[in-house]
Amino acid sequence: MAVKGLCGSVDEFLKHCEQSGDAAYSAFRSLLERLEDPTTRTQARIFLSDLQKRFDAKEANEQCLQTYHFRIHDIYIEQYEGYQKRKKLTMMVIPSIFIPEDWSFTFYEGLNRHPDSIFNDKTVAELGCGNGWISIAIAEKWSPLKVYGLDINPRAVKVSWINLYLNALDDNGQPIYDGENKTLLDRVEFHESDLLAYCKDHHIELERIVGCIPQILNPNPDAMSKMISENASEEFLHSLSNYCALQGFVEDQFGLGLIARAVEEGIAVIKPMGIMIFNMGGRPGQGVCKRLFERRGLRVNKLWQTKILQASDTDISALVEIEKNSPHRFEFFMGLAGDQPICARTAWAYGKAGGRISHALSVYSCQLRQPNQVKRIFEFLKNGFHEINNSLDLSFEDDSVADEKIPFLAYLASVLKENSFFPYEPPAGSTRFRSLIAGFMKAYHHVPLTANVRKQLIKCCI
Numbered sequence: 001m002a003v004k005g006l007c008g009s010v011d012e013f014l015k016h017c018e019q020s021g022d023a024a025y026s027a028f029r030s031l032l033e034r035l036e037d038p039t040t041r042t043q044a045r046i047f048l049s050d051l052q053k054r055f056d057a058k059e060a061n062e063q064c065l066q067t068y069h070f071r072i073h074d075i076y077i078e079q080y081e082g083y084q085k086r087k088k089l090t091m092m093v094i095p096s097i098f099i100p101e102d103w104s105f106t107f108y109e110g111l112n113r114h115p116d117s118i119f120n121d122k123t124v125a126e127l128g129c130g131n132g133w134i135s136i137a138i139a140e141k142w143s144p145l146k147v148y149g150l151d152i153n154p155r156a157v158k159v160s161w162i163n164l165y166l167n168a169l170d171d172n173g174q175p176i177y178d179g180e181n182k183t184l185l186d187r188v189e190f191h192e193s194d195l196l197a198y199c200k201d202h203h204i205e206l207e208r209i210v211g212c213i214p215q216i217l218n219p220n221p222d223a224m225s226k227m228i229s230e231n232a233s234e235e236f237l238h239s240l241s242n243y244c245a246l247q248g249f250v251e252d253q254f255g256l257g258l259i260a261r262a263v264e265e266g267i268a269v270i271k272p273m274g275i276m277i278f279n280m281g282g283r284p285g286q287g288v289c290k291r292l293f294e295r296r297g298l299r300v301n302k303l304w305q306t307k308i309l310q311a312s313d314t315d316i317s318a319l320v321e322i323e324k325n326s327p328h329r330f331e332f333f334m335g336l337a338g339d340q341p342i343c344a345r346t347a348w349a350y351g352k353a354g355g356r357i358s359h360a361l362s363v364y365s366c367q368l369r370q371p372n373q374v375k376r377i378f379e380f381l382k383n384g385f386h387e388i389n390n391s392l393d394l395s396f397e398d399d400s401v402a403d404e405k406i407p408f409l410a411y412l413a414s415v416l417k418e419n420s421f422f423p424y425e426p427p428a429g430s431t432r433f434r435s436l437i438a439g440f441m442k443a444y445h446h447v448p449l450t451a452n453v454r455k456q457l458i459k460c461c462i
């Protein structure tokens with residue numbers, strides 16, 4: 001089957017892809033242009049089916065990734081049942097983006113632990129959408145109003161769009177309508193975005209934010225300062241899946257700086273009763289993970305927890321360095337069965353000697369405790385109060401203490417925002433307080449006092 005203006009036949013297309021990962025990406029980018037154009041969409045979608053059929057068998061599918069630098073296959077996810085009880089999604093990947101594995105499947109499992117209605121009719125953002133499968137699965141399963149799948153890797157965004165067309169149209173290129181007469185194309189959009197930048201810039205108010213984003217500092221800090229463009233090296237683009245840069249938050253020391261920034265950006269754009277759900281690797285220890293949310297005025301609920309093997313291509317030497325310079329100990333386990341935690345240094349050595357290490361993986365859901373007040377506090381702190389931000393602690397065991405302290409801080413933030421000076425009372429004391437005393441003396445003791453000293457003196461002289 002030929003796609004006009006593309007690479008002709010499937011064979012020609014494959015020949016092009018075989019040259020390199022970059023060549024395969026550029027071939028798929030042209031195919032995406034055909035999918036976006038309503039006049040060529042049907043043919044382009046049929047072409048994708050033909051490509052997939054060519055590598056139907058499992059081994060052929062693996063081979064395809066090695067030889068042609070892409071893979072299209074059906075994924076069957078436990079807990080997945082989309083519109084009309086569809087049980088699978090068809091998804092493509094390329095080597096320069098994150099290839100879904102245990103991390104993502106655990107995250108999806110956690111999303112499923114929430115009551116069914118949490119995404120229905122809601123505006124949702126997925127941070128770090130990778131090849132887009134979670135955004136698409138949410139849209140198919142829960143009929144949200146809109147899902148914005150966001151990723152900093154430009155190639156991930158393009159692949160996500162292709163995956164959207166793959167699942168919104170059938171093998172004959174015809175749209176699949178759901179019960180509300182909508183297709184996935186009405187419900188999902190993908191955009192290149194550093195965390196929530198796209199939503200902030202477009203004034204999109206969100207009701208749900210979900211995210212599975214990197215939680216390990218790049219062992220090579222300079223690597224992260226490179227320009228992120230679709231022409232960057234495949235290796236660099238892929239490294240965005242696992243590693244992040246320093247973000248200027250106290251949580252950086254545990255590799256959780258990117259999550260900390262995501263939570264603070266989330267506080268700014270989420271509706272007051274909104275819910276955020278994050279996938280958290282348990283390497284820094286459960287206490288540290290929970291605290292990241294609680295100290296920012298959020299209530300946390302652990303939806304799901306399991307243990308997963310550390311990906312063998314993830315370098316944890318940055319965590320070993322942190323342990324050298326601080327008393328903190330990360331939490332790993334030997335294999336999946338081990339139940340005694342080992343630190344990053346031991347885990348690193350064990351890994352080098354050929355052992356597999358694992359760590360906990362939890363899915364946390366969180367909601368603002370006193371939404372408007374907490375939003376006001378963070379809105380204020382955004383303007384350069386870096387140190388205060390890093391030492392801020394809005395976690396209170398006792399609700400009544402939270403009810404007193406959070407509104408006070410919010411009030412303080414709003415007063416400080418209005419005034420360019422620190423408010424103070426005149427030397428003679430607070431006029432309002434003096435008026436109250438004078439009123440009390442007059443009412444209960446018939447002493448004719450006023451708040452103002454000068455008026456009092458004049459009265460006496462007369």
Ligand SMILES: C[S@@+](CC[C@H](N)C(=O)[O-])C[C@H]1O[C@@H](n2cnc3c(N)ncnc32)[C@H](O)[C@@H]1O
Binds near residue numbers: 132
């Ligand atoms: C662990 S992968 C998860 C991908 C996908 N959600 C899945 O489960 O298959 C993390 C993703 O976060 C993206 N990412 C890294 N830093 C980001 C940032 N600052 N803003 C948005 N996305 C980011 C990476 O490009 C990568 O696709």
